Amino acid sequence: MSAFEANFDGLVGPTHNYAGLSFGNVASTGNQNAVANPKQAALQGLVKMKTLHDLGFKQGVLAPHERPNVAALRQIGFTGTDAQVIARAAKEAPAILAACSSASTMWTANAATVSPSADTADRRVHFTPANLNNKFHRSVEHPTTGRILKAMFADEARFAHHMALPAQMHFGDEGAANHTRFCHEYDQPGVEFFVFGQAAFDSRYPKPAKFPARQTLEASQAVARLHGLRDELVVYAQQDPDTIDAGVFHNDVISVGNRNVLFHHEKSFVNQAQVLAELDRKLAAAGGKFVAIEVPDAEVSVAEAVKSYLFNSQLLSKADGKLIIVVPDECRVTERVWTYLNKLVNSGGPIDEIKVFDLKQSMQNGGGPACLRLRVALSEAELAAVNPAVLMNDQLFATLNAWVNKHYRDRLEAADLADPSLLTECRTALDELTQILKLGSVYPFQFC
Template sequence: MKSYEVNFDGLVGPTHNYGGLSYGNVASQSNSQQGSNPKEAALQGLAKMKALMDMGFQQGVLAPQERPDVAALRKLGFAGTDAQVIQLAAKQAMPLLVASCSASSMWVANAATVSPSADTADGRVHFTAANLNCKYHRSIEHPTTSRVLGAMFADQKHFAHHAALPAVAQFGDEGAANHTRFCRDYGQAGVEFFVFGRSAFDTRYPAPQKYPARQTLEASQAVARLHGLSEEGVVYAQQNPSVIDQGVFHNDVIAVGNGEVLFYHEDAFLETEKMLAELQGKLGRRGGNFQSICVPRAQVTVEDAVRSYLFNSQLLSRVDGSMLLIVPEECRGNERVWQYLQSLTSSGGLIREVKVFDLKQSMQNGGGPACLRLRVALNETELAAVNPGVIMTAPLYDTLTQWVGKHYRDRLCESDLADPQLLLECRTALDELTQILKLGAVYPFQIN
């Protein structure tokens, strides 16, 4: 039976704005308070989805969330009608209103960790929604994320869903941004690679000093247990604390993997040689041939990697076995990074081609191509069981493009977030989107 890696990209929400909410994310903080263009952001994301679909890759869509999150503001003591809640928050605690308006659910690499059926004990595809408890504006996402994923992957014969881990620092979980899977074929048993920034209970592991380590070892281990993964099918690795302190807030900012290949920066991990040997041994015992491409710091610095998002790329397998790297336009704008990529593709190695996409609206908030997609390995039977409304087609692309044009603003500033009309616009848009994507009642609001 044929198997695929399906990329489900997050659809940018109508309240996309630059709130500078993500401490430790250089791009997010450096572009704080700038005006954003939600319409352009959504169209840039859709253009990438359409391009990958046209290249023959399986592509899906993950819906955005209701923002501002009035229910979250009510839990913080703001009362009255929805409009009054928004206006009170704007007057008394504008940072909380900004956080409740964040469109960060667009970065669905943080939505969940996914293990394919070939790896799990019960032979189902397992999903664990990420608690994202390191940042308030993201910690409010997982209840809706779980409902959306449940509506997309509803058949319990093939799919299993787990609630987010306890929302405490010891079990900080940032989802697939710190998880990669290596395999000979997407339908064969593979090795799941969990990267953590710190240990919550074992002080022998070092930790960053400037920025927080968002993923804990204990969270990664808990997800592996929930998914029924075997010891032979899992490798844990620690991210280098010094690169976290340089703005590498997730592993997908410093490494990316696909198939049998890991593409990583020289400074990405601690105990790199030991980690590579374990990956090679475990994948070898599952019939694979693990290979790695190390980018030397002498050619590309960590600062270059963070500013260009070289590693926040999509590494995709072509039919002929060669690999394609999807990178943001910022890579072409960095001389050292672009020179490295040119030498990489001309060397005749594993990565034969680089394609560049303009994702500036997302990039300015700290999310590149890899942030925008959640990878789900599915066999033909499982793919047929996915809600067909979320699988990208040419007609769906046209419909979503028209939907964005109808509902999205082309300019959004912080002061606009205090306008109750923005909430109505978002709800109206999402009410229509649930019908387009056949999601059912995944949002708790009602349009009156």
């Protein structure tokens, strides 16, 4: 194979905590004020990265962000030294301090939307950081995300980096959590699949009643234009509003795709039969054969899918052409989900193996295996142009484990966010990490 799908997982940051910030994400709000273990969270994520690397998959690391975000606190009027800013925010606006301390950048499925060179007009890999406009704690991420991505994918002849879309509700963009790509081979033109929750300028599209629809049609269309995609190889689909109201805040909580396979729930999309038919028709035109694996609600309900994160899984292509499904341990302990998965891998279909990971620290905040990774399809030459220091190997795994054990706390709760030493610990850790990953200066504190 002359091209690969590489996965770049977010390294969990030192301020990982359970502040319950994500309305619409049932796990996040349900575990509000629980005691977190940042060290365990980071180590759990590293085990997943290393295990998949050892299985032969291309695996990289995406660095966390500086937190607490003192610059954001200053922007809204808190003044003084960094310690004074944190102390005043803790006293006057603890919810805002919690938002500015979130380690949500671990979920790199929201970092950006990526289009491979086989699909784009200029034959470069295109990156657009997500503005994540729906949630304050995430809306502040994209400037640093953009700098980190440029430090990882620096070759301008091969990689194109765009600014985030306008930070306004009409262009709410949640990144790759609402985007996937279907193809015959990774280096051949494929069909890019954009899923949105609402249309900001078209009242014909239904909206959820309870929870926000974070991705707009207009944002998806804008990213497709920026990336130079061909209309005949793009499909737009709307999430089922009732499914959003059941806790499916992103499409990657109700479906996942890879190569020519879409694994999805029967209540994923509005006009689902039409969506699947369009994907089938357009992938056939691109030289592929579309395969849809639809999970009946009678076998796994939407509530069970949200509880287990069955669809927030990874589908990975093995050398024999079959797929391995990577799921959180919550799938194993949810009886009907586990029964379904075992039937699936023994059915003779394209998915024939299950890999289970303990990701409890991330799962309790509403992020499973798919949330933790950003997929980037790369040719051999493009992979060779990636910053090699961010690619997983035995030495990097050992180095990052030692780094986490040196710098991370094993207990963090809401009251600890007011501790100014937490900021010092985070900056010290990240300054060392940029040297390990050879990123240069990507954090605001490094610009001083």
